[in-house]
Amino acid sequence: MAAIGSIRKRSGFLVFIIGLSIVGFLLMDALNSNTSVLRGGRKDSVGEVNGEKIMYNDFTKKVDDAATNMQNQMQGQSISDEQRSMLRNQVWNDMVSEKISEENDAKLGLAVTPEELADITIGANPHPYIVQSFSNRETGQFDASQVRLFLQSLDNDEPGAEPGSKRKMWNNFEKELKKDQLRQKYATLVTKGLTIPTWMAENAYQSQLATVDFKYVQLPYSDVKDSDIKPTDDELKAYLKANAKRYAQEEETRRFEYVSFDIIPSKQDTAAVLEYLNEKLPDFVAAKTTSADSIFVKLYSETPFNIVYKEKKDLTGSPVADTLFSAPVKSVVGPYIEGDKLMYAKITDRKLLSDSAKVSEIVFSFADVKTQAEADAKQKLFDSVFTLLDSLHGNFAQLAFNYSDDAQAKVNGGNIGWVKRNAKPAQYNDLIFFKAQKGKVYKAATQNELIIFAVTEDKPSAIGVQAAYFAKTIMPSPETERNIYAAASKFAAENQTEDKFKAAAQKLNVQTADNVHKNDFTVYGLGSARDVVRWxxxxxxxxxxxxxxxxxxxxxxxxxxxxxxxxxxxxxxxxRVEFDFARDKKAEILDKKLEAAKAATIDEIASKLQTTAVPVSGAVLGNPSLNGSLFEPNVVAAAIGATVNKVVLPIKGNTGVYAIQVTNKIEPPKASDFTSYTQVLKAQIQNKANRIAETQRKLAKVEDFRFDFF
Structure with a gap:
């Protein structure tokens, strides 16, 4: 009772403490949650374009749809975190571009009318997307009737597909058609707003065909030692300010150094794996048949048994390749390490392999099967024909003629001629070349077919070996991983300042990640490392x-x-600033050196500088290189514009500072028709107009909040 009384006396204080704890918990949740109210009220959006939000739910739905499409293309394989990150970037860019385009199109009154949409889908002017999607795969010819048939069947989904999926797919396709049509209209407006004056075409003609011969003297930047240029931070800051546009960046970035401790197995881990293999090795050695070897491997090995025979060239890099081709069949080779596995190899067979085989087939195609009943009937027919051949020794050619769905081969009794090794799908290929015996029939399956086949002729020529592998991956044990973690944590704890980190990291393999962006998923040298980027x-x-x-x-x-x-x-x-500053300073020093050596001819200048004037013949602005080696557009442009025999200096080039003297100029013939050059310039403008979206994006105000969520 005394305790209860004490609690009652302090109840006000306890209520305060509990309330403070709840507030602290909520505040901590607010700081860490992706829906934090402390994120400036943007909990429902992943970004903004000119003040218009890109909603979180809309964005993630599009990402999920894109991920589903990718999975379908990958035949149901799950996508990696890196691939999902790539899809997020793709969807983000699409949604930003779409919002910018919608705003610009609305201002200009651009639209795609229903009549126009009909014209580019089922009309006389099909869109390239339509042509590509509805062209015959074999002939490449566009078939307009297939478009109409597809549209008439929009409500007839494929078996097993989600209801409405076909119409949804078309609606998305139609949106892309409209978006591209609007892009083309906008680009056309830009292009039509630009003209190519005659003088511009004439200049293009002159620059393409005018040639110039000249001599040059070069003072390379390397003549000035880097150690002679020692700028202060104030000088570098002034240089940065004066050349601000050169270093401006559109996104914030980070640069960091890191050290890594690889989580790899220890010697003890390797010994433990060897002990496991050796414990069961006697049973592996004792197996007498290939079937027994296959069963053993299935039970105990991480490398499944494969009927494939390999030539020595296929085993390049294997430490036991030579032994597999020299030791007796049924010999066990090892132990040895290959990749991340410790293994023994057992030679199960060796024989001569053919690089091609003559094959006859009876094909049962499921391409046109619509119902399960039809599929069951086709399967039953396949089994019956196989029984007729395998057990009753029926006439292969006659049965092929009667039942094969391969119209071309059936008239030849199923004979498809000589087949090269690896020309057929993997499992079918392996049956033909590594299992089939002449005179016997076998079953095979490909994506949409069941096949009865027989090898009628072969050409054995190269020795191949078949092996069973008793293998186990060498993994770091929990103890090993704890030890590595302890070493990494010790490094972190002992080097908590930048100076200490740099000094200690030099003893390890320190790496630098530069120009890291906020939404990057990978880091140089680390691969997928989103957590490091977020940190x-x-x-x-x-x-x-x-x-x-x-x-x-x-x-x-x-x-x-x-x-x-x-x-x-x-x-x-x-x-970067230090490098550019040093180069400009070197140019100033070399400029003065050239000015001091100035003379009436380039050869005199060369003599004063104790070097040689290099001749250049037939230089053109369209390919501004010096005798095909040094790329120096500034030098060639100066030569094109210079007067014959006049010395021009200094010219700042890519590799040094130059003085030149033109010895000859060949002007192109006089012309009045510059149509071809006008067309080239128009094409260049068209290309730029097609990239107008890049300019639109730079002009738009885009806010990216994805970092708060992903």
Whole structure:
């Protein structure tokens, strides 16, 4: 009772503590949740385009639809996190472009009318997408009737498909048609708004055909030592400010260094795997038949038995290739390591292989089967014909003529001629070349067919070996992984400042990830490392990460620089600025050297500089190289524009500073018709107009919040 009384006395304090805990819990949830109210009220959107939101639900639905389409293309295989990240970027770019285009199209009154849509789908002017989708795969010819047939069957979904999936697919296809049609209209408006004046076409004619001969003297940038250029940070900041546009970036980025501790097996882990293999090795050795070997491998090995025979050239890189072709059949070879497995190999058979075989087939196609009853009837017929051949030794040619769905081969008694090894689907190929014996019939299956086949002739020529592999992957044990984690964590704990990290990392294989963007999924040297990217964009400059698990590695990172959108801080681009600054300073030094050696001729200048003037013949602006080696457009342009025999200097080039003297110019013949050059320039403008979306995007105000969610 005394305890109850004490609680009653302190009930106000307890209520306060409980309330504070609830607030703390909610605040922590708000800070960590993807739907946080502290994210500026954008919990329902992944971004904005000119103030219009891209809703989270709309975005994720499109990503899911894209993922489903990808899975269908991959025949149901699950997609990786990296592939899903790629789809997010793709969907994001599409949705941003769509919103920008919708706004611009509305301002200009651009639209695709129902009549226009009909014309580009079933009318006289089919859209390229329609032509591509409804062309005969064998002939490549477009069949307009197939479009109408498809549209008439929109409500007839494929067996097993989700109801309405066919119409949904067409609606999405139709949207893409409209979007492309609007893109073309916008590009046409831009193109029609631009003209090519005659003087521009004439200049193009002149620059393409005019040639110039000249001599040059080059002072390469490498003549000035890097150690002679020692800029201060103030000089570099001034240079950065003066050349701000050169370093401006559209997105914020990060640069960080990291060390990784590979999670790999220890010697003890390898010994444990060897002990497991050796324990069962006697049973593997004792098996007398290929069937027994196959059963053993199925029970105990991680490498399944395969009936395939391999030539020595197919085993390049295997440490036991020579032994497999020299040891007696039924010998066991090993142990040896191949890839990440420790294994023994048993030679189950060796024989001569054919590189081609003559084959006869009876094909039962399921391509036109519509119902399960039809499929069952086809299967029953297949089994009956096989029994007639295998047990009753029926006439293969006659049965092929009566029942095969291969119209071309059936008239030849099913004979399809000589088949090259690996020309047929894998399982069928293996039956033909590694199992089938002449005079016997066999069953095979491909994607839409059941096949009865017989090998009638072959051409044995190369020795092949068939082997069974008793293998187990060498994996790091939990103890090994704990030890590696402990070493990584110790490194992180002992190097909590940037200076300490840099010093300690030099003793390890330190790597640098530069120009990392907010929505990147992969990191140079690490592969899929989204958690590392997220850490980098939540960390402060100089911060050291905790130990992160990334694709069989423990990673510790140090954030070196933060580059904001727009003009970055010097620290973020210091290496680039230092390089450019040094090159410009070298150019200034070399300019003065050339000016001091100025003379009436290029040869005199060369003599003063103790070098040689290099002749260039037939230089053209369309291919601005010096004798096919140095790419120097500034130098060639200066030569084209210079007066014959006049020395021109200094010219800042890609590889150094130049002085030139033109010795001869050949002007193109006088012309009045520049039609071909006008067309070329128009095509260039058309190409730029087709990329107008890039310009539209740069002009739009795009806010990307995806980092808050993914």
């Amino acid at each position: 980098a964009f939540n960390a402060k400059k100089g911060e050291i990460s905790t130990t992160m698990n990334v694709d069989k590695k423990y990673v510790i990172a140090c954030l070196n620089s933060v580059s904001a959108k727009g003009i970055p801080e010097l620290a973020a681009v210091k290496e």
